[in-house]
Amino acid sequence: MKHLLATAALTSILALASFGSWAQGEPPKPEYLVVNHSGGVEGEILRKAFFNTFEDETGIKIRDVNQEGFGKLQAMIETGNIEYDVTSFGIYDALRACELGFLEPIAPEIVDRTDFVDHAKLPCVFSYTVATTAKAYLEETFPNGGPKTWADFWDVEKFPGPRGMLNEPFDNLEFALMADGVSPDQLYPLDLDRAFRKLDEIYPNVGVWWSSGAQSAQILIDKEVAVSTGWNGRFYAAIQKGAPLKIEFTQAMINGGAWGIPKGANNAYWAQHLLAVMARPQNQAIMSEAFGYSGTNKKSIDHVRDDIKPLLPGHPNNSATLVQTNLEWWRDHSEEVVERWNAWMLSKQ
Amino acid sequence: MASEISGAAGTFVGNARRFRPRRFAGLLLAAPAIAYLALFFVLPMAEVIGRSLAGSPLTSYEKVLTNGLYRGVFIQSASIALQVTVIDLIIAYPLAFYVTTLSRRARLVAFFFILLPFWSSQLVRTYAWTIILGRNGLINQLVLALGLVEEPLTLLNTRFAVLLGSAHVMLPFMVLPLYASMAKIDGDLLKAASLFGANGWNIFRRVHLPLCRSGIAAGATLVFILTLGSFTTAAVLGGGRVMMIALLIEQQVRTVVNWTMASALATVLLAVTIMLYWACDRVLRGRAVDES
Numbered sequence: 001m002k003h004l005l006a007t008a009a010l011t012s013i014l015a016l017a018s019f020g021s022w023a024q025g026e027p028p029k030p031e032y033l034v035v036n037h038s039g040g041v042e043g044e045i046l047r048k049a050f051f052n053t054f055e056d057e058t059g060i061k062i063r064d065v066n067q068e069g070f071g072k073l074q075a076m077i078e079t080g081n082i083e084y085d086v087t088s089f090g091i092y093d094a095l096r097a098c099e100l101g102f103l104e105p106i107a108p109e110i111v112d113r114t115d116f117v118d119h120a121k122l123p124c125v126f127s128y129t130v131a132t133t134a135k136a137y138l139e140e141t142f143p144n145g146g147p148k149t150w151a152d153f154w155d156v157e158k159f160p161g162p163r164g165m166l167n168e169p170f171d172n173l174e175f176a177l178m179a180d181g182v183s184p185d186q187l188y189p190l191d192l193d194r195a196f197r198k199l200d201e202i203y204p205n206v207g208v209w210w211s212s213g214a215q216s217a218q219i220l221i222d223k224e225v226a227v228s229t230g231w232n233g234r235f236y237a238a239i240q241k242g243a244p245l246k247i248e249f250t251q252a253m254i255n256g257g258a259w260g261i262p263k264g265a266n267n268a269y270w271a272q273h274l275l276a277v278m279a280r281p282q283n284q285a286i287m288s289e290a291f292g293y294s295g296t297n298k299k300s301i302d303h304v305r306d307d308i309k310p311l312l313p314g315h316p317n318n319s320a321t322l323v324q325t326n327l328e329w330w331r332d333h334s335e336e337v338v339e340r341w342n343a344w345m346l347s348k349q
Numbered sequence: 350m351a352s353e354i355s356g357a358a359g360t361f362v363g364n365a366r367r368f369r370p371r372r373f374a375g376l377l378l379a380a381p382a383i384a385y386l387a388l389f390f391v392l393p394m395a396e397v398i399g400r401s402l403a404g405s406p407l408t409s410y411e412k413v414l415t416n417g418l419y420r421g422v423f424i425q426s427a428s429i430a431l432q433v434t435v436i437d438l439i440i441a442y443p444l445a446f447y448v449t450t451l452s453r454r455a456r457l458v459a460f461f462f463i464l465l466p467f468w469s470s471q472l473v474r475t476y477a478w479t480i481i482l483g484r485n486g487l488i489n490q491l492v493l494a495l496g497l498v499e500e501p502l503t504l505l506n507t508r509f510a511v512l513l514g515s516a517h518v519m520l521p522f523m524v525l526p527l528y529a530s531m532a533k534i535d536g537d538l539l540k541a542a543s544l545f546g547a548n549g550w551n552i553f554r555r556v557h558l559p560l561c562r563s564g565i566a567a568g569a570t571l572v573f574i575l576t577l578g579s580f581t582t583a584a585v586l587g588g589g590r591v592m593m594i595a596l597l598i599e600q601q602v603r604t605v606v607n608w609t610m611a612s613a614l615a616t617v618l619l620a621v622t623i624m625l626y627w628a629c630d631r632v633l634r635g636r637a638v639d640e641s
Contacts, residue, residue: 070606093606162484167589168604207484208506209589223485224505338605343418346592349425349508 027269032061035274036087039066042291049286050128054277060270070096073262077102082262085271091125092331094258098124104261110272111279113296117314119324120256120296127256128278128287130294132313132322133171134252136235137227138220139244147227148250150179154202161226162207164219169341170330171253172199174323175229178251188326192337196344203348220245231255236292236311247311249318253325256296288312394619401612409613419597419614423621426593429511429583430576434569436516437523441568442561445527449534463524471518475585478514479505482586506588514582519575523568530564531557563633570629574622594618 035051037043043064051062065084070093076082089097097103103124106113113121120127135153137146146152147159153175156163165172173190176198182191207225210216216230217238235247259278261271277283284295285303294301294314301314309315313322330337401409413419448459466474481487482504489501504510534557542552580595587593594614601611 071608090606168600207503207588211584211589222479222483224483335605335607338600339418342422342592342597342600345589346418346421346425349590349592 027267029058029060030267030270032063033086033267033270033274034063034065034084036065036067036084038088039064045287045290048290049283050274050278053280053283054274057277058270058273062274073097073102077263080264082265084262085265085267086259086261086274088257088259091256091258091327092334094125094260095122095327095331097260098122102263104263104265104268104271106261106275107272111275113279115281115299116279116296117298119254124260126259126275126278127296128259128284129257129291130296130314131255131257132232132249132252132293133166133229133255134232134235134247134249134313135227135229136217136220136232136245136247138223139246141223141226146246146248148248150175150251151181153227153229154179154198156205159227162224163202163205164208164210164216164225164228164230165202165206166216166229167209167211167345169337170334171229171255171325173337174253174325175251176202178323184251184321184323187323188329190329190333190337192340196340199344209345217243217245232311232313233292239311240292249313250321251323252313252318252321253323254313255325397612398616399612400608401616403609403612409609410617412610413613413617422592422594422597423617425591426577429508429515429591429593430573432512433515433519433576434523434572436512437520437572438565438569440516441520441523441527445524445531445564446557448524448528449531463521466518466521471581472585474518475514475581478510478517478586482510482513505586506590508587508591510586510588511583511591514586515576515579518579518582519572522571522575526567526571527561527564530561534560566629566632570625574625577622578618 033054035046037046043066047062055061067084070089073087073089073093094103105124106122106126111126117130120130135147141161142159147155152159153163165175173192173195174187176195177187177191178184179202180194180198182194208215208219208228210219210228210230213231213234216228217234219225220228221238221243232247232249232252235245239245239247259275261268261275265271279297281295281297281299282303284297284300287293288295288300288304289308292308292311294312298314301309301312304312310317313319444463448456448463451459479486483489484501484503484505486505488504492498493501538556538560539552542556547555578595579593580599583591583593583596584599587596595618598611598614598618601607601614
């Protein structure tokens with residue numbers, strides 16, 4: 001009871017303090033804020049981790065919409081009819097939107113990103129997750145320890161069994177180059193010839209080229225493959241359901257979501273405040289426990305349950321060898337690389 | 350099958366004037382269906398064709414038609430569709446013939462089993478194959494237990510699995526038109542051939558097979574067209590190794606977010622389908638005229 005009272009008191013002081021700073025000349029509160037996101041499981045987690053807090057603190061309701069596509073955003077900006085205040089999108093779309101001036105800059109005086117990981121401090125793109133493409137295997141498959149590096153993943157003598165890999169070039173080219181001995185800080189610009197030569201080597205041993213996140217965990221559970229690449233949150237979800245998977249984070253590639261506020265959004269000021277909630281370590285910790293991804297706020301892991309901490313990419317045991325994707329390189333080359341990837345795949349048939 | 354009926358009707362309607370009021374009534378009856386198709390098929394299709402022309406017109410088409418990659422995927426899809434058609438024809442022909450020899454009652458039972466695949470979702474049917482073909486699937490458990498192989502066979506996530514799964518899903522589309530053709534064959538013709546000394550092979554080749562021509566054409570066209578544009582089977586059973594047009598279109602939309610390219614691919618697929626349908630329709634019309 002005492003504890004509860006103390007928490008309540010603390011919350012109200014914090015709330016008062018922040019309300020105080022808004023007091024001078026802040027725009028009127030709208031009835032609701034329109035947030036565009038992909039819905040589904042992520043929608044539930046967003047509500048639990050962020051939206052409820054925002055609604056409680058501001059009294060502004062969140063209205064969810066699910067509208068795909070960069071084209072939609074572009075049309076909204078051009079016609080000046082902005083239908084949502086905050087949106088999530090693919091990271092490359094976000095970078096493009098930022099470059100074209102379609103997004104409001106993230107306001108540092110409202111959204112506190114001082115404790116954020118460096119790659120999540122982009123001027124007009126916000127992210128709350130550190131997601132990775134890692135690898136995983138069933139504990140029983142490699143009882144004496146499984147493949148750690150990408151060179152190990154390529155080594156079918158030492159770690160026998162079929163492999164699972166994403167049916168797209170993203171991350172795979174980096175994995176191939178690291179397996180071929182390229183140092184993680186020397187990856188970009190990617191040497192495509194070298195990467196595809198290395199992929200030629202693994203191709204006969206890839207049992208499944210997976211295309212959905214859930215599939216990457218399922219092929220391990222079904223023992224279709226011995227080890228697979230995959231988004232660590234999907235492996236985490238399988239572990240939460242009781243699958244004895246081991247996630248190996250060595251040399252995993254960092255990915256992350258992307259959020260932004262469309263230029264001229266009706267409630268841009270309050271949208272910044274939503275992002276402020278999404279930047280808080282306590283709220284990001286709720287997201288981490290549900291999703292298995294780390295928060296972009298480095299302090300968020302302190303608020304995560306102890307048994308979950310080691311399963312997150314941001315845990316000190318896991319974070320040392322993580323590799324950052326060069327987003328600009330991919331933004332400029334993805335079309336050409338996807339085409340080459342398709343041609344490569346077709347040549348194998 | 351639909352075209353067969355309309356083709357036959359065309360030859361019967363000799364006196365067009367007498368049928369005009371009826372034709373008008375027919376149009377009225379079809380109005381809801383036409384409105385539905387216009388709204389939910391023609392309109393979105395026009396939108397897709399419009400999108401395929403976005404940017405500098407025709408560059409996407411030029412790419413689809415000249416780039417080795419896209420041509421290769423079309424050829425690969427066509428080759429899979431052709432193989433599935435041949436497999437289904439070989440399975441369906443004797444099956445459909447067998448059904449014609451059954452009593453009325455037994456025929457109902459037979460049709461129940463032939464149509465059974467339609468009663469479950471295609472996704473479920475396709476996933477069922479993963480249980481049979483998987484590395485720990487029924488077949489591998491059997492051959493491993495019998496000591497026939499040391500290592501599990503790679504059956505799932507192969508072209509073989511895609512052919513098998515597609516042939517299964519498409520089989521009813523082949524059986525039904527074939528049955529419709531065979532049911533119309535006068536049994537006396539076969540007897541007559543036999544009386545005149547034809548052996549079984551000759552009866553099949555010179556009497557039965559030619560009389561089934563329209564059924565074969567209808568069934569083969571249906572199976573070929575449906576397989577050519579199919580997505581689920583290759584996506585679930587191909588393990589990413591088997592590339593088909595529908596998978597490429599999905600990738601263009603989801604991964605590359607290139608709607609122009611996706612729309613151009615879809616439009617070319619539609620054009621190929623219409624041409625095939627037209628060719629089949631010609632064959633069937635020719636047949637209807639021959640018969641009259």
